[in-house]
Amino acid sequence: MILLSPRNQLIASLCLAGFGLTLFFGNSFRDWDMPLDWIGTFLFVAAVWFFVDAVHRIPHSEAELAIAPQEWQAWVGLAFCSACLVAIWTSLPAFAAPVSIRENPEAGAAGRSIGMLFVAWAVLAHVLNQRWAGTVIFDERDRAIEKRASTWGRAATTAAVICIAVLLGFSPTERLQMLSYPWIAQLLMSTLLVGMWFDNAVAALLYWRERRQLDSP
């Protein structure tokens, strides 16, 4: 893969990462008698390795330089928060069984998928920071934007917690007995993610709006 041009290597490693994640997440392959989740993880890690190499070799384009490093991070964070929220909400039925996650293979697989998304996010954020190694990636303007975004993130977390409190507080007892602890744990996780989603979304929006104003005459 090293023999490819950086741009082609980037595309190839993204395809490899996608294939690795498909093997990891793909429930339809679970019947195969192979450790596909481990093979998927290995492919994903290998793809990230080649991705980092390609990222280092590609020169910065003018379009890329127009966007602040923290804006890139905000957009990436927004994408991963959205993916994690979708993964949590779509997998909620798997956590409904009143047994611990260890005794529930379906919930375990869903939990691993969500965990993998967090790992992928951390890896990509690190790769992006490496891309700007040696230059300033965070300054007082970023801090001001982060402060405004955090206010929204905190407000969203508070609102989500109040929603859960009201939901649990006003639900009939017989309905509450149907909710398992893993299900409530997932609900709490999604509360945190809602806060992070707003944090990243507002930051990305503020950067984008400012950039648009700078571009306009």
Added chain:
Amino acid sequence: MAAPLTITNHIRRFRFDRGEMTQQALADACGVTRQTIIALEARRYAPSLELGFRIAHALDATLEEIFQWQAPT
């Protein structure tokens, strides 16, 4: 639409007077991102006092030469 800033500056002029210093070079000298210099030059961002001094120092000028404050009318 954001309210216009009361602090104006001559960063761009001073950059060109100092041997056409690039935005990136000034950003590196001041410890900020290039996007912050772009926002400053477009008068879309009011810097902190410390950053103001850093910019003035990097451009070999005084704070008053680079930045002006206009009282809001």
